[in-house]
Amino acid sequence: EVQVVESGGGLVQPGGSLRLSCAASDLTLSTYSMTWVRQAPGKGLEWISYISSSGGTINYADSVKGRFTISRDNAKNSLYLQMNSLRDEDTAVYHCARVRGTYGDVWGQGTTVTVSS
């Protein structure tokens, strides 16, 4: 079964850093563009970042631009999200998804990030 699995979430203090990973099963990530989407407690889905299959095109939401960095290691079949200067409002469940055109068709269950002192 094609699936993606996120990891790397946890509890971090404001101003701290965390690196999320997204691994794929039965799926060669290098062939696809990928995206990160999050859901804060009590809120809806919020798009965070996009990376093309080659890594040549990268986009960020204004809320994370300059603090988060998306990357991929196609040799390891993995996607990453480096999160720096974390704020309380970054507390959320973070999902990765395979991109087809302008939508995501394979999503992970997410990994929880809690920013709190």
Next chain:
Amino acid sequence: QSVLTQPPSVSGAPGQRITISCTWSLSNIGPIYDIHWYQHLPGTAPKLLIYGNKWRPSGVPDRFSGSKSDTSASLAISGLQAEDEAEYYCQSYDSSVSRWVFGGGTKLTVL
């Protein structure tokens, strides 16, 4: 405030048909691309229900259907079932700023 506007909640009895709207203003978003719909229960993976305004991925029942006009889109669910109770999101792509946009989500309650 979401660029795509959805009603916060809808409800219906088992067997009924409901629709969820997704609207936008052309003054708030550039040329809009296709609308896609997801079903989501917190703590689980979002599930793609409709892509390209009206197309269903393999495995999605034909009880789910989508449509789109110039400034609105709709998701219809017929023959409501208890398992349909979830949050539903519309999503598109704003090419003017190269970003994905989501609606605020609609909570469906099956009475």
